[in-house]
Amino acid sequence: MIGVETLFLVAVLAFISAIVYILVGVLPGTDETATMAPIALALLIAGLDPLIVLAWFLASIIAFKAADAIPVALAGIPGGVMAVPQVPDAVEAKRAGKADVILRKGVTSSMVASFIALVLVLVLAFYIKPLGDFLNIRDDIAGVAVPRWFWLLLGGLLILALTSKNKLLALLTIPTFAILVQGLRLAYEKNVIISFFLGITIGPLVVELLEVLSGYARDRIRRGYMSVKLEPVSVIPLNPLKHLSREELAHVLFWSPITSVLAMVMSPVGLTILIGDLIKGLKRTPLEASILAYTVRDGVKNATYIGGLLIPLLVIGSPTGPMSAGPGLPFFTEIGGVVPAKYITSNYSHLEISVALLLSAVIASLVVYPILIRYSRRLTLLVFKSVPAESLYGLFLSIVVLLAYYDAGLRGVLGVLVVSMVSGILWRNGVSLGVLFMTLVAAPTIFAFIKLI
Amino acid sequence: MGRDDPEGSIETVEIYGEYVKPFDLIIAFVTTLVAGVLFYIVAPVLLGALGTPAATRAPLTITIGLIGASIGFLLTLLFIKPKRVIEGAEG
Numbered sequence: 181m182i183g184v185e186t187l188f189l190v191a192v193l194a195f196i197s198a199i200v201y202i203l204v205g206v207l208p209g210t211d212e213t214a215t216m217a218p219i220a221l222a223l224l225i226a227g228l229d230p231l232i233v234l235a236w237f238l239a240s241i242i243a244f245k246a247a248d249a250i251p252v253a254l255a256g257i258p259g260g261v262m263a264v265p266q267v268p269d270a271v272e273a274k275r276a277g278k279a280d281v282i283l284r285k286g287v288t289s290s291m292v293a294s295f296i297a298l299v300l301v302l303v304l305a306f307y308i309k310p311l312g313d314f315l316n317i318r319d320d321i322a323g324v325a326v327p328r329w330f331w332l333l334l335g336g337l338l339i340l341a342l343t344s345k346n347k348l349l350a351l352l353t354i355p356t357f358a359i360l361v362q363g364l365r366l367a368y369e370k371n372v373i374i375s376f377f378l379g380i381t382i383g384p385l386v387v388e389l390l391e392v393l394s395g396y397a398r399d400r401i402r403r404g405y406m407s408v409k410l411e412p413v414s415v416i417p418l419n420p421l422k423h424l425s426r427e428e429l430a431h432v433l434f435w436s437p438i439t440s441v442l443a444m445v446m447s448p449v450g451l452t453i454l455i456g457d458l459i460k461g462l463k464r465t466p467l468e469a470s471i472l473a474y475t476v477r478d479g480v481k482n483a484t485y486i487g488g489l490l491i492p493l494l495v496i497g498s499p500t501g502p503m504s505a506g507p508g509l510p511f512f513t514e515i516g517g518v519v520p521a522k523y524i525t526s527n528y529s530h531l532e533i534s535v536a537l538l539l540s541a542v543i544a545s546l547v548v549y550p551i552l553i554r555y556s557r558r559l560t561l562l563v564f565k566s567v568p569a570e571s572l573y574g575l576f577l578s579i580v581v582l583l584a585y586y587d588a589g590l591r592g593v594l595g596v597l598v599v600s601m602v603s604g605i606l607w608r609n610g611v612s613l614g615v616l617f618m619t620l621v622a623a624p625t626i627f628a629f630i631k632l633i
Numbered sequence: 634m635g636r637d638d639p640e641g642s643i644e645t646v647e648i649y650g651e652y653v654k655p656f657d658l659i660i661a662f663v664t665t666l667v668a669g670v671l672f673y674i675v676a677p678v679l680l681g682a683l684g685t686p687a688a689t690r691a692p693l694t695i696t697i698g699l700i701g702a703s704i705g706f707l708l709t710l711l712f713i714k715p716k717r718v719i720e721g722a723e724g
Contacts (some may be wrong), residue, residue, distance in 0.1 A: 202651075208649070208650055222696060225695055226693060226695070227693075249677055316659070393659075402644075402652055403644065404645070405643070405645070405717055405718045406645075407717075408718065408719050409720040409721055410719055410720065435686060519669070553703045564715065566710065566715065567651070567715060568657065568709070569648070569651035570653055570654065570658040570661040570709070571665075571706055573661070573662070574660075574665045574666075574705075574706070575665050575706040577704060578665035579668075579699060579702055581666060582666075583695065585673075586694075586695040617676060624686065
């Protein structure tokens, strides 16, 4: 039974999470998995109730996915990987002096989509819960016990591989990366997952750093400081009803529920690109098309993250897509003998979970919306002027090293290094990181099938 | 090139769309890691002295280690400067 104490903690942590992730979201170069997963993992390891950590995570999604578009709108610099598809549209709008227009439309769209997706997912999860029992049945296939959700995961994995930039390499990565992971587990004599997960997360950063430090990145050497041009912003009214046109609102209301469900197995970045490109053709001028695409994409980002995490968590209890197997993986990982996703669904009723998550979403929105609408420019200026990229990257790497050491000692740290180098090189060569996250989850079953051949 | 580096003499490297000075990055990493490890090592002793049960000592140790890393991060803000020049800051 959920108590007042738990709800109080949900509210407090949602508030803190929203503040922290507004700042993280505004910062350029902050990868979602690298910034959200280790903190959630640390909170779970610290023994905090998984429902409270889930509420923290939801607030961080709402804050991060709204704030990462702020530097896009004001400076053309993405605040996170998910904001990258918005850059060309923001540049088009900025050229026409519409930076404040896309800023207010984007933030409002984010908030609307978050609530639509959350309510839909909570209702849907309640009704399709029996499907979860069906998907958790293990079938015996040639002597391998295969849970039925594995086929969903494999289907999503193949879709993601086939939509990666380098399709052939992505497809080849599935069995080979599974063998690497299982081989390392055999060498460790331990079912390590956290270290490997963190290794994939920081892979791109580690490879870039190693190239730079070993002098292999001459083409990326720059002279002087980076010049950032911040667009002026007029005072924006707080009333959200004034920001979206009927057409934009209709698109957000239509696409956010659909994409939140599709993200159960499909890539959030892929969906954000796809939907934006799809609706661009509806407008006559490039400027109108860019504003519409930017606005809807901002909502789709939130919706895919919420649906991609909560449907697998509440219905199946196992990760089935790039979101749940990526940033959301800590909730599906055994920590101290408990799998947080299973703990949440077996210790709390659906109503209790819904109340906690809705409370978190309300608190996060009440913090995020006014701050981003009123103070986004000042905030961007403050963060850009006072937080160096070096400090932030240094912190990410240190957190990963500490968590890996806690997970498996020195072997864990070396495991992070091995997996991060392989992941970073594959990513550099056009393999989506989602392919690696999902292969990590599917590795034991894939390896069992490989052994049969 | 900008106000803080008028000659454009500082050599930086572009990583993730940010200009980074490799030496500063190493200093930042070492500072945050050392702070994290120090807190991680001291944590069990401190928790033992406070009479914390053994079962909760391990997870709290990593939490205290991460708090140490965060303190290290705040320290780096004092001596590492962002490599950005903001145009239109007054707007």
